[in-house]
Amino acid sequence: MIRIVPRTQFGFWATAFPLLLAFSITVVVGFLVMVAMSEQPLSDTWTLLTFPWQARTASVQWGFVLQKSSYLAIMAVGLSIGFRANVWNIGAEGQFAFGSIAAFAAYLLFGMPDTTWFLPVMLLFGILGGIAWALIPAALRVWANTNELLTSLMLVYVAANVLNYVTTGPWKGDPKAGQAESDPIHESLRIASIIERTDFHWGVIISAGAILVLAFVVLFTTFGYSLRVAQNTPRAQKFAGFSPQMTVWMSFALSGATAGLAGAIFLSAETGKLIQSENYLNGLGFTAIVIAFLGRLHPIGIVAAALLISYVNVGATYVQSASQVDDAVADLVQVTALFAVLGTAFLSQYRIVFGKADLSTEGAV
Amino acid sequence: MSDLVIQILAASMLLATPLLLAAIGELVVEKSGVINLGVEGMMLIGGLAGFIGLYQLQSSTCTMLIGENCFASENSVNQFQYIGSLLVAAIVGAMAAALFGFLTQYFRANHIAAGLGLTVLGAGLSNSLGGNFFGVDYTSAIVASVPPLFPESWGDVPVVGPLLFSQNLLVPFSFVMLAAVWFFLNRTRAGLVVRAVGENHHSAYALGYPVILVRMLTIMFGGAMAGLAGAFIVIAQIAPKWTEGITVGKGWLALALILFSTWRPGRVLLGAYLFGIVLALEPRLKAIFSNMSLELSYFLTALPYIVPVVVLVMISRNPVMIRRNAPASLGQTFEPRS
Numbered sequence: 001m002i003r004i005v006p007r008t009q010f011g012f013w014a015t016a017f018p019l020l021l022a023f024s025i026t027v028v029v030g031f032l033v034m035v036a037m038s039e040q041p042l043s044d045t046w047t048l049l050t051f052p053w054q055a056r057t058a059s060v061q062w063g064f065v066l067q068k069s070s071y072l073a074i075m076a077v078g079l080s081i082g083f084r085a086n087v088w089n090i091g092a093e094g095q096f097a098f099g100s101i102a103a104f105a106a107y108l109l110f111g112m113p114d115t116t117w118f119l120p121v122m123l124l125f126g127i128l129g130g131i132a133w134a135l136i137p138a139a140l141r142v143w144a145n146t147n148e149l150l151t152s153l154m155l156v157y158v159a160a161n162v163l164n165y166v167t168t169g170p171w172k173g174d175p176k177a178g179q180a181e182s183d184p185i186h187e188s189l190r191i192a193s194i195i196e197r198t199d200f201h202w203g204v205i206i207s208a209g210a211i212l213v214l215a216f217v218v219l220f221t222t223f224g225y226s227l228r229v230a231q232n233t234p235r236a237q238k239f240a241g242f243s244p245q246m247t248v249w250m251s252f253a254l255s256g257a258t259a260g261l262a263g264a265i266f267l268s269a270e271t272g273k274l275i276q277s278e279n280y281l282n283g284l285g286f287t288a289i290v291i292a293f294l295g296r297l298h299p300i301g302i303v304a305a306a307l308l309i310s311y312v313n314v315g316a317t318y319v320q321s322a323s324q325v326d327d328a329v330a331d332l333v334q335v336t337a338l339f340a341v342l343g344t345a346f347l348s349q350y351r352i353v354f355g356k357a358d359l360s361t362e363g364a365v
Numbered sequence: 366m367s368d369l370v371i372q373i374l375a376a377s378m379l380l381a382t383p384l385l386l387a388a389i390g391e392l393v394v395e396k397s398g399v400i401n402l403g404v405e406g407m408m409l410i411g412g413l414a415g416f417i418g419l420y421q422l423q424s425s426t427c428t429m430l431i432g433e434n435c436f437a438s439e440n441s442v443n444q445f446q447y448i449g450s451l452l453v454a455a456i457v458g459a460m461a462a463a464l465f466g467f468l469t470q471y472f473r474a475n476h477i478a479a480g481l482g483l484t485v486l487g488a489g490l491s492n493s494l495g496g497n498f499f500g501v502d503y504t505s506a507i508v509a510s511v512p513p514l515f516p517e518s519w520g521d522v523p524v525v526g527p528l529l530f531s532q533n534l535l536v537p538f539s540f541v542m543l544a545a546v547w548f549f550l551n552r553t554r555a556g557l558v559v560r561a562v563g564e565n566h567h568s569a570y571a572l573g574y575p576v577i578l579v580r581m582l583t584i585m586f587g588g589a590m591a592g593l594a595g596a597f598i599v600i601a602q603i604a605p606k607w608t609e610g611i612t613v614g615k616g617w618l619a620l621a622l623i624l625f626s627t628w629r630p631g632r633v634l635l636g637a638y639l640f641g642i643v644l645a646l647e648p649r650l651k652a653i654f655s656n657m658s659l660e661l662s663y664f665l666t667a668l669p670y671i672v673p674v675v676v677l678v679m680i681s682r683n684p685v686m687i688r689r690n691a692p693a694s695l696g697q698t699f700e701p702r703s
Contacts, residue, residue, distance in 0.1 A: 088477060140674070146681040149402075149477070150621045154670040157614055161667040169659045290485055293478045328493025335486040339464070342474035342482060350473075 004350045018347040019296075022340035029340075030333045038325045048329070051318040061314060063198030067269075069310035070207040071262045073303050075288035077214050078258025080297040082251030084218075085230035089252055091137065091152030092259040093285025094159035095130040097277065099263025101163060102129020104171070104274050107185055114186045122189065123206070123264045130260015131253050133159060138252035142245045148252075156285070160277035167276050180276040191269040203265035210261060214254065215299035223250070259285060290338050296345070309334055373645050375528055378536055379602055381641025383408070383594040385539045387619035388626070388633045389546050390590025395623055396550060397583040398563035398694035402480030403465050404591050405616025406487020407458045411592025412599035413491045415454030416607045417498060419600055420508050422446040447511045447534065451596055458592020459585040461487065466584040470577045473698050484616070492609045508605040533601045535593065540634075542590070547630040559583060563692035566699045576699055591616065614670065621673040625680055627690040636676075643672050 007014055034048070035041040047054055052061040075092050082089050089095075106125035110118065137152040164180065173183035191203045218224040226242040227250075262284070267274065274280065291309060295302030309330075316330035387404050394401050423446060465483045468474040495503045511533060519530035550556040561569045562579045570576045598612055599605065618640055626632035647665050651657070664671075681687065 090481065140678055144678045144682050145684050145687075146674075146678045147624055150617065150624065150677060151674050153614075153617050154621070154674050157670040158667045161663050164666075165659065165663040169663075286485065289481055293482070326493050326497060328489060328496075331485075331489030331493065335482060335489060338482045338485070339468060339479070342479050343468050343472040345475075346473040 003353050004346075005353050007349060007351050010348075014348045018344040019341070021347065022337065022344045025340040025344075026333065026337040029336045030329075033329055033332045033336070034325075037329060038323070040323070044319055044323055044325055047322060048312070048315040048319050051315040054322075055318060057197075059195055059200075060198050061318065063193075063195065063200040064314045065307065065310045066204050067199035067201065068313060069303075069306040070204040071266065071284050072288050072291045072310060073306035074207040074210055074258050075255075075262050075285060076291035076295065076302045076306060077211050077218075077299050078255035079288055080292040080295070080299070080302060081214070081218060081227060081254050083292055084297050085227045085247045085251055087141075087248050087251040088149040089134060089137065089152050089255045090149055090289055091134070091154075091156045091159075091285070092255060092288050093281055093283065094152070094156035095133045095256045095259035096263040096266070096285045097156075097159040097163050097281055098133035099126035099130040099260030100267040100274060100280070101166060101263075102126055102132070102260065103264035103267050104166075104182060104185070105129075107189070108171070112186065114188050116188050119189055119191070119268065122268060123261060126264020126267070127257045127260045130256040130258070130263060132256070134252040134256025134259070135249075138248050141248050148248070152252075160281060163274065163277045163280060167274050171274065173273065179279050182274040184273040185268070189268060190272055191265065199269075201269045203269045206265060207262070210258065211299065211303065214258070218299060227251070259288075287334070290334060294338055294341050296341070305337075309337070369649070371528065373642065373649060375531070376649075377638060377641035377645035378528070378532060379641075380644040381637040382533075382536050382539050383597045383602070383615055384619050384622060384640055385543065385634065385637040386535065386597065387591045387594035387616060388622040388637060389539070389542050389630070390587035390594075391619055391623055392626070392628065392630065392633060393546060393550070393559065393583050394587035395695060396563045396628065396692055397559045397580050398566055398692050398697065398699075399469065399580050399584055400476050400480065400696040401462065401465055401483070401584060401587055402477060402620065403462070403483025403487065403616075404587075404619050405612055405614065406484035407461045407588050407591035408595030408598070408612045408616045409487040409491040409610070410461045410595070411454040411458030411588075412595025412597075412611065413495050413503070413607060414457035414592065415450045415596030416503060416506075416508070416599045416605060418453030419446060419450035419605060420501070420503065420506050422449050423508055444512070444514070444534065447600070450600065451535070451593055454592040454596035455589040456592070458595065459589040462584045462588020462591070463581070465588075466581045469698070470580055470584075473700065476696050476698070488610060495607050495609060503607045504609070506607065508600075510604050511601055533597070535597050535601060543630055543634055550630070560692070563694055566694045566697070570699075570701055576701075580699070591619075594619070618669070618673060621677060624687075625673075625676055627680065627686050628692065629690065639676070640669065640673065644669050 031041070031045060034045050038044040052058040052065075055061045075096070079089060079092055103122040103126035106122050107113075107118075110121070133155065134152070136155060137146075137148045140146040140151050141148040167180040167182055171182040173181050191201045193199070193201045194205070218227065223242070227247060230242075230244070230247055266284075271280065287309070291302055291305050294305035294309065312333050313327075313330040316325075316327040316333075319325050319329070320327040387408060391401065391404055461483065464486075465479050468479045468482075469476050513531045514534050514537070515530040522530060548556075550560060558569070558574050559579060561572070562574060562576050566576045569579075594615070595612060598615065599607055622633055622636045622640070625636040647668060650665060651662060654661075
């Protein structure tokens with residue numbers, strides 16, 4: 001007889017056991033996916049796990065991993081602030097787009113300055129653009145009681161249309177390009193690589209700094225504490241001196257800021273120009289939601305999850321080019337990990353007991 | 366002019382039907398106290414499954430197979446093959462939903478996180494399987510169109526022809542299901558149990574109702590309806606064609622419809638057709654005013670996503686309405702008290 005009983009003691013294993021279990025499930029299922037999709041599953045799995053050392057230059061592959069995980073981690077940390085307090089901003093993709101648009105707008109507004117000193121201004125405008133777009137669903141939630149989850153998602157599609165509009169209309173660049181795109185920004189405004197010829201650029205460092213600041217706010221300030229309280233007991237939050245409205249405003253402002261910053265960095269470091277939405281937005285804002293849950297909404301967990309998922313993602317792309325295994329393997333591993341983490345999360349509150357009920361040792365339930 | 370009106374109405378019926386189907390399913394799910402945000406993902410998986418089913422059924426009975434595609438033009442898809450593919454879509458949709466159900470009901474996962482995960486799973490899985498499923502690339506597979514329910518000549522009858530006789534099987538089905546769900550929820554004992562479970566799962570459990578089983582069943586019903594909605598978009602809305610992310614947010618529109626309807630079946634119908642008309646107007650307005658400014662043109666493209674936001678704001682400003690009709694246990698994880 002298997003029964004589920006609430007935990008009375010919360011030690012190290014209450015947190016570690018579910019995560020270890022989820023990790024094991026992901027590894028097993030991930031390998032089964034590989035068996036299903038590959039003709040030589042063993043060697044392909046080995047390639048996926050050790051790809052940086054298999055590739056011609058390991059630093060390039062590590063650069064990809066760091067670059068991808070920095071975008072995911074910064075956005076996921078921002079989103080997790082709201083998720084902790086049951087404020088559901090799932091429109092980070094749109095705020096990312098607006099960060100890019102605002103950064104480019106600043107570039108045009110100040111007369112296309114050709115100096116690296118202007119870069120911080122662009123990043124600042126990116127942050128402001130993300131915040132501005134995120135505050136729309138926040139305002140609708142606070143003033144009109146509208147479900148922020150649906151409105152923030154709908155605004156992703158609207159933001160994609162705004163991006164398409166500016167790249168085909170007022171800011172249209174080279175008409176001979178195969179896609180709608182703006183003119184490129186000056187080379188001096190492109191974020192430079194730290195290690196030559198890799199994607200490990202200063203944007204990764206900026207993101208890491210922002211993550212540290214946010215992690216400090218969430219873990220060590222009264223405001224962060226009130227958000228953590230809000231997750232389980234909204235009423236107790238009032239005693240900490242924060243109104244639910246304030247929580248909505250702050251959650252959206254912070255998650256919008258991180259998504260906007262990521263968008264501005266992406267513009268400067270990766271593309272150097274705005275491109276029509278289909279070729280510019282690649283779902284980072286949606287993957288960040290998964291990362292936030294994978295990291296159990298904790299900054300350290302999120303950074304670890306972002307690194308792991310990016311590693312698998314870049315590895316899958318490498319395996320695809322090396323031995324024709326569809327890189328959808330990465331998507332499947334990612335979703336398996338998400339479901340495994342969600343499905344085992346209750347084990348940090350409960351434990352599984354084999355045998356008959358013995359109320360004397362389990363306490364009153 | 367009246368031609369145009371009828372054309373727009375007929376098109377909006379086509380566009381509203383998948384919204385209606387998915388929303389009916391989700392309505393029952395939410396009435397039982399579960400919020401499943403994975404509608405979009407279930408639509409994608411179900412839609413792809415239906416398309417694969419139709420392709421396989423067609424090529425197994427094809428009289429003129431060239432390479433991997435069927436080129437027999439004469440009625441190469443009949444209603445039975447279509448119904449078969451719809452069944453496949455419904456079953457696969459229900460299976461995807463069951464995954465969500467196991468996570469949220471047995472493993473007590475957060476509804477919102479699991480639902481978002483299901484959407485991610487649906488998008489990822491349908492993208493990869495659509496490109497290569499047992500060696501067939503379904504993004505380039507060709508399948509003949511589904512004939513309308515009635516003889517094609519009936520479609521020429523003025524007004525009722527295009528509106529009633531040239532419609533697809535699922536259009537009348539959506540109305541029948543709407544009526545059936547209304548009857549089930551409001552006039553049957555089983556429907557009362559579903560609503561009781563949604564209002565207060567502890568009371569329902571204390572009365573001896575199997576809360577988790579009821580919820581599993583409603584979740585799977587919702588998945589089956591979302592699968593049908595996806596299959597309709599892929600197979601019947603235009604010509605059968607699979608493209609990645611073909612639902613472009615229709616699943617989320619269906620979720621918005623539930624809020625719009627304040628959990629009442631009649632208003633689900635109203636909302637679905639309102640969104641359907643907006644979706645149908647967009648390309649036609651662009652065709653009529655072909656010299657409209659770029660701003661206006663992009664505004665029209667974004668309109669199907671702006672209208673739901675505006676409508677939701679108008680509905681939500683009256684919190685009494687929502688509180689009176691919303692299932693009280695909506696989105697809460699059920700933990701039986703022993």
